[in-house]
Amino acid sequence: xxxxxxxxxRIYIEDTDYGQVVYxxxxxxxxxxxxxxxxxxAGMGIVAQQELRVCFPVRYAHVxxxxxxxxxxxxxxxSRIKEARKASLIYDQYLRLSATPDTILCKAEIKIACxxxxxxxxxxxxxxxxxxxxxxxxx
Amino acid sequence: xxxxxxxxxRIYIEDTDYGQVVYxxxxxxxxxxxxxxxxxxAGMGIVAQQELRVCFPVRYAHVxxxxxxxxxxxxxxxSRIKEARKASLIYDQYLRLSATPDTILCKAEIKIACxxxxxxxxxxxxxxxxxxxxxxxxx
Amino acid sequence: xxxxxxxxxRIYIEDTDYGQVVYxxxxxxxxxxxxxxxxxxAGMGIVAQQELRVCFPVRYAHVxxxxxxxxxxxxxxxSRIKEARKASLIYDQYLRLSATPDTILCKAEIKIACxxxxxxxxxxxxxxxxxxxxxxxxx
Amino acid sequence: xxxxxxxxxRIYIEDTDYGQVVYxxxxxxxxxxxxxxxxxxAGMGIVAQQELRVCFPVRYAHVxxxxxxxxxxxxxxxSRIKEARKASLIYDQYLRLSATPDTILCKAEIKIACxxxxxxxxxxxxxxxxxxxxxxxxx
Numbered sequence: 001x002x003x004x005x006x007x008x009x010r011i012y013i014e015d016t017d018y019g020q021v022v023y024x025x026x027x028x029x030x031x032x033x034x035x036x037x038x039x040x041x042a043g044m045g046i047v048a049q050q051e052l053r054v055c056f057p058v059r060y061a062h063v064x065x066x067x068x069x070x071x072x073x074x075x076x077x078x079s080r081i082k083e084a085r086k087a088s089l090i091y092d093q094y095l096r097l098s099a100t101p102d103t104i105l106c107k108a109e110i111k112i113a114c115x116x117x118x119x120x121x122x123x124x125x126x127x128x129x130x131x132x133x134x135x136x137x138x139x
Numbered sequence: 140x141x142x143x144x145x146x147x148x149r150i151y152i153e154d155t156d157y158g159q160v161v162y163x164x165x166x167x168x169x170x171x172x173x174x175x176x177x178x179x180x181a182g183m184g185i186v187a188q189q190e191l192r193v194c195f196p197v198r199y200a201h202v203x204x205x206x207x208x209x210x211x212x213x214x215x216x217x218s219r220i221k222e223a224r225k226a227s228l229i230y231d232q233y234l235r236l237s238a239t240p241d242t243i244l245c246k247a248e249i250k251i252a253c254x255x256x257x258x259x260x261x262x263x264x265x266x267x268x269x270x271x272x273x274x275x276x277x278x
Numbered sequence: 279x280x281x282x283x284x285x286x287x288r289i290y291i292e293d294t295d296y297g298q299v300v301y302x303x304x305x306x307x308x309x310x311x312x313x314x315x316x317x318x319x320a321g322m323g324i325v326a327q328q329e330l331r332v333c334f335p336v337r338y339a340h341v342x343x344x345x346x347x348x349x350x351x352x353x354x355x356x357s358r359i360k361e362a363r364k365a366s367l368i369y370d371q372y373l374r375l376s377a378t379p380d381t382i383l384c385k386a387e388i389k390i391a392c393x394x395x396x397x398x399x400x401x402x403x404x405x406x407x408x409x410x411x412x413x414x415x416x417x
Numbered sequence: 418x419x420x421x422x423x424x425x426x427r428i429y430i431e432d433t434d435y436g437q438v439v440y441x442x443x444x445x446x447x448x449x450x451x452x453x454x455x456x457x458x459a460g461m462g463i464v465a466q467q468e469l470r471v472c473f474p475v476r477y478a479h480v481x482x483x484x485x486x487x488x489x490x491x492x493x494x495x496s497r498i499k500e501a502r503k504a505s506l507i508y509d510q511y512l513r514l515s516a517t518p519d520t521i522l523c524k525a526e527i528k529i530a531c532x533x534x535x536x537x538x539x540x541x542x543x544x545x546x547x548x549x550x551x552x553x554x555x556x
Contacts, residue, residue, distance in 0.1 A: 010315070010318075012307075012310060012311045012314050013156050013157050013158070013162065013310055013314060014156065014162060014164065014307040014310055014311065016156050016157035017152050017153065017155050017156060017157075018152050018155035018156075018159050018210050018463075019152070019472055019474065020157050020159070021474075023152065023153060024445060024449075024474070024475040024478065025153065025442045025443070025445035025446050025449070026442070028441065028442035028445065029290075029292040029442050032290060032291055032292055032441075032442070033290045033292065036290050036291060036350075037288070040288075040350065045350050046348075046349045046350035046435075047350060055436055057436065057441070057482065057485070058441040058482050059481070059482055060479070060480060060481045060482065061441065061478070061479075061480045061482075062477070062478075062479045062480075063477060063478045063479075063480070064476070064477045065474065065475050065476060065477065065478075068474070068536065070324075071157050071324045072314075072318065072323055072324035072325060119485065149454070149457075151446075151449060151450045151453050152449055152453060153446040153449055153450070157324075158333055158335065160335075163306060163310075163335070163336040163339065164303045164304070164306035164307050164310070165303070167302060167303035167306065168303050168429075168431040171302075171303070171429060171430055171431055172429045172431065175429050175430060175489075176427070179427075179489065184489050185296075185487075185488045185489035186489060194297055196297065196299075196302070196343065196346070197302040197343050198342070198343055199340070199341060199342045199343065200302065200339070200340075200341045200343075201338070201339075201340045201341075202338060202339045202340075202341070203337070203338045204335065204336050204337055204338065204339075207335070207397065209463075210463045211453075211457065211462050211463035211464060258346065291434050291435050291436070291440065292434065292440060292442065294434050294435035295430050295431065295433050295434060295435075296430050296433035296434075296437050296488050297430070298435050298437070301430065301431060303431065349435050
């Protein structure tokens with residue numbers, strides 16, 4: 001496995017708006033789905049988060065809306081961990097068309113923190129950190 | 140005050156979809172906003188719910204989508220408590236255009252339950268029941 | 279193929295609310311995704327709808343919220359066309375847990391109409407009708 | 418009138434997620450509501466946009482999530498046009514608590530473009546530009 005995670009999704013009517021393309025805020029939902037699914041595969045899904053009493057709020061999101069995604073299109077979120085710190089992660093994520101993977105529709109740099117149930121910073125769980133480090137090594 | 144609550148809202152781009160009108164599921168959000176605001180005014184808002192450790196999940200929603208609401212339109216949710224039981228309420232709610240109040244866009248019958256934090260049924264808090272009964276009497 | 283369509287999905291954070299379970303309006307989004315995906319497979323997806331200048335607004339939705347869906351759960355939408363008329367379809371749809379398919383979380387009867395770009399009723403496209411009828415015959 | 422627009426809103430259950438605070442993507446919806454309402458007051462609302470065949474897609478959004486907004490809280494979006502170019506606008510927007518206006522929950526720099534119905538760049542309509550310039554002068 002590499003330090004990259006690919007998550008497929010189709011654009012549905014719920015995702016679109018009056019402009020007949022994806023509503024801008026919804027790209028952030030696609031990126032969250034991909035991060036959540038990746039965390040799940042890394043053994044750091046919701047059940048694990050509840051056991052360890054941590055959660056991963058978003059600290060910042062820098063999003064570029066490059067080309068509108070249209071209803072019915074089959075897409076992929078490509079995610080990469082750009083930087084892993086003690087209590088935070090920075091992701092590079094983008095959405096591309098499955099049929100023409102060079103067509104990037106939206107990209108973002110997103111920082112998430114690791115916090116406890118009182119929103120206080122916590123070290124990233126060791127197992128999660130190991131998962132990330134091992135994947136990095138395989139690059 | 141009467142047994143009716145009127146809640147104004149404008150339709151924004153976030154509410155619409157590819158068909159250039161309000162996405163059908165979003166009418167349920169408008170109805171929730173109105174119920175929440177009414178509960179707030181009845182002293183049964185979120186803070187009170189947390190203190191009493193109750194919440195009000197929706198049991199069923201029967202929604203008729205009559206005429207599409209369009210972006211930019213100024214609307215009103217009209218809410219009425221149709222029936223109050225020990226541990227549940229049935230609301231009649233509809234969305235109309237503010238400028239032409241006879242134009243009903245969407246209407247629903249919605250049943251909410253009163254439950255504790257383990258989703259077990261609970262009697263509606265007495266103060267809330269009194270608020271509802273007094274308003275009924277004023278009709 | 280049978281007159282039933284099964285659509286898998288996982289519950290993500292975007293789908294949940296303050297009560298830590300799926301926000302009630304979002305079940306309608308899950309049902310829409312499933313109908314859209316089914317239409318796509320029936321050759322009546324968005325591109326075909328645009329060519330034929332039809333769309334399928336929801337006329338009514340009767341939704342029962344039975345048991346809350348939780349974040350991280352792997353689920354399935356099961357869809358069946360209950361009734362096909364000239365210019366409308368009635369769907370039976372429900373959401374169940376993939377791991378324990380007897381656990382039904384939410385179910386709905388949903389009527390969609392077939393309309394042109396001015397929201398006027400239109401006969402369902404013949405190819406779509408044939409697809410539905412053939413599937414019925416296989417039941 | 419000043420070069421600042423204040424838009425009040427309350428946080429409802431629809432806005433929250435599993436973490437019991439506002440879902441991060443939804444702050445972008447709040448900012449959109451405020452920009453849309455401002456455009457409406459500037460005579461550049463949806464009807465005017467349709468007549469002039471322009472729309473205002475978001476080009477980028479740099480969002481900082483500072484402090485979580487909670488359900489039931491009364492808030493305000495404060496918006497300012499930081500820079501007006503020929504075919505784009507850069508907004509500074511933030512969300513604060515109405516009761517304690519120094520408490521900033523989320524802030525963003527958001528660039529919108531002016532495009533025609535084929536997503537090609539267009540000059541901002543003159544009346545809108547005049548509105549913005551006059552407000553700037555009053556600062």
